[in-house]
Amino acid sequence: MAASAHAREGLPKRYRLLRPAKFQSVLRHGCQTRDRLFTVYASENALAHVRVGLVVSRKASPKAVVRNRLKRHVRESARKHQQTLRGFDVVVVAKSAAASAEPATLRTSLERHWISIIERCKDS
Numbered sequence: 001m002a003a004s005a006h007a008r009e010g011l012p013k014r015y016r017l018l019r020p021a022k023f024q025s026v027l028r029h030g031c032q033t034r035d036r037l038f039t040v041y042a043s044e045n046a047l048a049h050v051r052v053g054l055v056v057s058r059k060a061s062p063k064a065v066v067r068n069r070l071k072r073h074v075r076e077s078a079r080k081h082q083q084t085l086r087g088f089d090v091v092v093v094a095k096s097a098a099a100s101a102e103p104a105t106l107r108t109s110l111e112r113h114w115i116s117i118i119e120r121c122k123d124s
Contacts, residue, residue, distance in 0.1 A: 011075045015082065017053030017089060026053065026091045031121040033113050037098040037106065038074075040113040041091045042121045050085035052078045054092055061099035070094050073103060077110040084114055088121065 017023055030043035045051060054074055056067045074092050078085065092113075098106060 009079065011052060011079045011082075015049055015051055015078075017051050017091065022051075022089065023053050023055075023091055026089045030089070030091070031117075033116040033120065035109055035112070037095055037101055037109045038113060039093040039095065040110075040117065041093070042088045042117040044087055044121070045089045048086060050078060050082050050087070051089045052092065053090070054094075056094040060094040060096050063099075066099050067094075070098055070106070073106045074110065077107060077114070081111070081114045084118060088117060090117065 017026070026041050026043050030041040032039060032041045034040070052075065054071050056070050056074075058067075060070065061067050074094070078090065078092075092110075098109075101109075
């Protein structure tokens with residue numbers, strides 16, 4: 001099988017918040033939405049793309065495999081909605097209820113957050 005058949009569709013590094021100062025800026029100055037699975041903070045950036053930061057602590061789940069699964073779900077959802085979220089820095093904080101939630105429930109929750117960010121956080 002050719003290597004191109006397994007091309008990765010992940011979220012490129014330039015679309016991720018990697019530095020603590022960027023996280024803190026979004027957490028302090030951004031608007032937030034929350035439900036029982038996630039708290040999402042967002043603030044506008046001057047870029048033509050979204051940047052996503054993830055916080056999935058051991059409080060959310062003591063099992064690394066579960067934490068990594070949650071991160072994959074969030075990154076995939078952000079990747080699929082990157083045109084909608086363009087121009088925002090977003091930090092997603094997973095709550096403990098997210099660890100036991102079904103994938104469809106996680107997707108629905110994140111999609112609601114993305115819509116809420118667009119409605120409430122634009123020009124905030």
